[in-house]
Amino acid sequence: MDFEYLFELLCGGVVKGSIYALIALGYTMVYGIIQLINFAHGEIYMVGAFVALIITGILTLSGYSDSGLSVLVLAAVIAVIYAAAYGYTLEKIAYRPLRNAPRLSPLISAIGASIFLMNYVQLVQTPDFLPFPELVPEFEFMEPLSRFVSSVDMVILVVTALTMVALTVLIKYTKIGKAMRATQQDMVMARLVGINVDRVISATFIIGSVLAAIAGVLIASRTGQINSAIGFMAGIKAFTAAVLGGIGNIPGAVLGAMVLGIAETFGAGYISSAYEDVFAFGLLVLILILRPAGLLGKAVKQKV
Amino acid sequence: MLEVRNIQTYYGNIQALKSVSLTINEGEIVTLIGANGAGKSTTLMSICGVTPPRHGQILFRGEPIQHLSAEQIVSQGIIQVPEGRHIFPQMSVIENLEMGAYLRNDRAGIKADIDDVFGRFPILEKRRNQAGGTLSGGEQQMLAISRALLARPSLLLLDEPSLGLAPLIIKQIFEIIKQINAESNTTVFLVEQNANQALKIAHRGYVMENGAITMEDRAENLLSNEEVKKAYLGM
Numbered sequence: 001m002d003f004e005y006l007f008e009l010l011c012g013g014v015v016k017g018s019i020y021a022l023i024a025l026g027y028t029m030v031y032g033i034i035q036l037i038n039f040a041h042g043e044i045y046m047v048g049a050f051v052a053l054i055i056t057g058i059l060t061l062s063g064y065s066d067s068g069l070s071v072l073v074l075a076a077v078i079a080v081i082y083a084a085a086y087g088y089t090l091e092k093i094a095y096r097p098l099r100n101a102p103r104l105s106p107l108i109s110a111i112g113a114s115i116f117l118m119n120y121v122q123l124v125q126t127p128d129f130l131p132f133p134e135l136v137p138e139f140e141f142m143e144p145l146s147r148f149v150s151s152v153d154m155v156i157l158v159v160t161a162l163t164m165v166a167l168t169v170l171i172k173y174t175k176i177g178k179a180m181r182a183t184q185q186d187m188v189m190a191r192l193v194g195i196n197v198d199r200v201i202s203a204t205f206i207i208g209s210v211l212a213a214i215a216g217v218l219i220a221s222r223t224g225q226i227n228s229a230i231g232f233m234a235g236i237k238a239f240t241a242a243v244l245g246g247i248g249n250i251p252g253a254v255l256g257a258m259v260l261g262i263a264e265t266f267g268a269g270y271i272s273s274a275y276e277d278v279f280a281f282g283l284l285v286l287i288l289i290l291r292p293a294g295l296l297g298k299a300v301k302q303k304v
Numbered sequence: 305m306l307e308v309r310n311i312q313t314y315y316g317n318i319q320a321l322k323s324v325s326l327t328i329n330e331g332e333i334v335t336l337i338g339a340n341g342a343g344k345s346t347t348l349m350s351i352c353g354v355t356p357p358r359h360g361q362i363l364f365r366g367e368p369i370q371h372l373s374a375e376q377i378v379s380q381g382i383i384q385v386p387e388g389r390h391i392f393p394q395m396s397v398i399e400n401l402e403m404g405a406y407l408r409n410d411r412a413g414i415k416a417d418i419d420d421v422f423g424r425f426p427i428l429e430k431r432r433n434q435a436g437g438t439l440s441g442g443e444q445q446m447l448a449i450s451r452a453l454l455a456r457p458s459l460l461l462l463d464e465p466s467l468g469l470a471p472l473i474i475k476q477i478f479e480i481i482k483q484i485n486a487e488s489n490t491t492v493f494l495v496e497q498n499a500n501q502a503l504k505i506a507h508r509g510y511v512m513e514n515g516a517i518t519m520e521d522r523a524e525n526l527l528s529n530e531e532v533k534k535a536y537l538g539m
Contacts, residue, residue, distance in 0.1 A: 175406075182392050182403050189390035191354055193455065194378035194407040 004147070009269040010262065011148040015222075017261025018160035022215035023238030024245070024253040025167065026208025032184045032248035033204050035103065039110040040090055041212060042235020043117035044083050046228060048213025049132070049220040050121060051079040056133055068135035075135075076217040080210050086117075087209025088202055096198070114235075121228040129227045132220040152222045163214060164254065167207070171250065176203050184248070240284045246297020255295055259283070305330040305491055306351070306382075306459055311360030311370070313343075313350045320346040321357065322515040328459070333485050333492040335502040335523065337536055338512035344495040345387055347512070348461050352384050353377045364459075379407050381458035387467060387495075389448040393437025397428055400436045400447055404454030414454065421450035424480070442473040449480065459491045460484065466498045474498065478505050499536035503527045511536070 023045055030038045055075040064071065094113040098106040139151045149157070171177040183190040183200045191197055219234070220226045237260065245256025260280055267279030287294065306328040313321040321343050328334045338344050349355040351362055353374040362370040369377055392400050401421065405414045422429035425446045431439060436447060445465055452460060462481065466474040482505045485492045496502035503509055503523045511519035511532060519526070526532050 178395075178399065178403065179406070181395060182406075185392045185394055186390050188354060189386065189392065190403075191374040192352060192378065192384050192386060192390070193403050193451070194375040195403075196373070196375050 005269070008148050009265045011153070012269075013262030013265035014258060015149070015153045015156050015261070016265060017241075017258035018156055019215050019219050019234070019257075020238050020241045020261055021254045021257035022160060022163065022211045022218075023234060024241040024257045025250065026212050027239050027242040028245070028247055028250060028253040029180075029204050029208050031242070032250075033180065033187075033201060034095070034099075034106075036095060036106050037110065037239065038090075038095075038205075038208070039107070039235065039239075040094070040113035040117055041208065042231035042233075042238070043114050043121075044087055044090070044209045044231070045212040045216040045219075045234055046121065046226070046231030047086055047117065048079045048083040048209075048216030049226045049230065050125060050216075050228075051082040051213075052076060052217040052220060053130060053132055053226060055079065056135065060133070068133070068137055072135040072217070072221060076214065079217050080213045083209040083213030083216070084206045087205040087212075091202060091205040096201075114231075118228055118231065125228060127228060129225045132224050132226055134224065135221055156218045156222065159214065159218060163211060167211070167250075170207070176200070180204060237280060240280060244284060244287050244294055246294025249294065249296045252294055252296035259295070305365060306493070307361075307363040308347075308351065309361040309363070311347075311350055311357035311362060313346050313355055313357045315346075315355070320355075320515055321350065323360070324350075324512075324515070324517055326510050326517060326520070328491060328493055330491055331485075331489055332508060333481070333494060333506045335494040335496055335499075335506035335509045336512055337496055337499040337502060337509060337526075337532075339536075340497070342512040343515040344512055345463055346515075348384055348386070348463050348493075348495060351377075351461065352382065375407070378455065381456065382461065383452045383455045383457035383459070384461040385448045385452045385463060385465060387463040389441075389444045391436035391439070391444045391447055391451075393435065395436055397432045397434055397436060397439070397447060400451050401428075401454050404451035407455070417454055417456070421453055425450060442469050442477075445469060445473070445477060446480075449477075449484075453484070457490055459493065461493045461495075463495045464497060465494070466496065466501065474501065478502075481505060499532070500527075 023041065026041050027038060030036060052075040055078045056071055059071050059074065090113055094109045095106050098109055136152045136155050139154065142151050142154055171180060179195045179200050180203065182195060183197055187197060238257065241257035241260045242253045244260055245252030260283065263283050264276050264280050268276045308324055308326045310323045310325050311321055312319060312323060324347055336344050336347065346355060350357045353372055357370055361368055364380055364382065369380065392403060395403065401418050408414055427443055428447055428450060431443065436444065439447060449465065465477050469477065478501050481492060481494065484490050494502055494506060503526055506523040509521065509523045509526045510517050
């Protein structure tokens, strides 16, 4: 057995999983609170990538000539702010008016919002693929590892890890994080202790969108090209990851994403890369048969 | 302190409260008794702004509050312990208590109040890091009441605090309600099916039937009222 190859695939899988995880978190957090699959979430990720592309373009044209990495950081920050505004507005326009409607209505609205955003970007930008500049330099210290992880991959891994830590701290210790957990566990009681549930839901959409935009910028600088349709597949995959881990469960989304990413690269590397998506969705079907609640989808038993 | 005037509350097209009026004076324990489905819980949820009334007025200290949002009503000091306790199941006992103080910002005061409820309920201190959902029914009720106290209520609304608990614990809970009322001068509005116990600790009582108040009197009079005895006290 070729262990070097195996390790290479594993690294590739984890990198892929990181991107899925960043997007899947948005799905799972929103679902946890309002039991809605936000199908427009993939589009937020795409918008994030586009904003970053536009900003890098402007920076390059205006002769802002620092290192590529600082351009990337600046572009990412602006992309994140834009995406947060998109997420907030999306919730306000497409979901809040349907808060007390039957569950199917917001779902349809979500699909509509997804189609709208995709076409909107297609219209104001272009349906073609656009090249995304290579902004991450080749780090010298990565030389010995370059067979397994490229410099871009390293940036993805580090940024994802930092984002996860930040998210964990936010949810565990901050006031808004506690309010989010309380709302998720018991919305009526959350209102009875004085939590403004609408504000919590807005915050959830904003946080999810921020994560998706980070993922969008990262993936764009890895693949080197984006178009208005990239949100669709990424969204479906991340949704799969969230279901795989147990929808509504935050650690589950990360675990599901890693499992999905690794399954995909292993399937592609050992069997055939043409069937990459088959491995992803085949795995989903398998999990849904064997563990319908997902890998970690099991609530603490409550005594009544 | 609280004056409810002819409120009517609907769930969709179904009218749950036909015309409910009641008054609660500062420092009192007032109880609302009635059968299942009479509209007792809906009355509380209407006061708290969770299911706002479609018609009628609710005055708190003379100001109308029926149009305020649930969190604005909480900030006025009207705190409910809902039926079924509604503990946040995956949050620890400490976190549940902290949620009770969600609208407060005085860290030191919150800490002192937590120590205070631990003094009142030592079992909660023992379970401080345990998930709320794993507590027994009686412990959960204690936690639910403690969480409400962390909000420093001026008016405490309790919905069926004795539901599903063992007789000994029920006695303890009623004792605690009396204490809270006496010690911290908290006005208490107690909704109960356990009419006998509720009327014993209350100053005044209301009887509710089919979404309307049918009787109102001093608690001791209701306890000896023949109709009440037959319908709610099983005598």
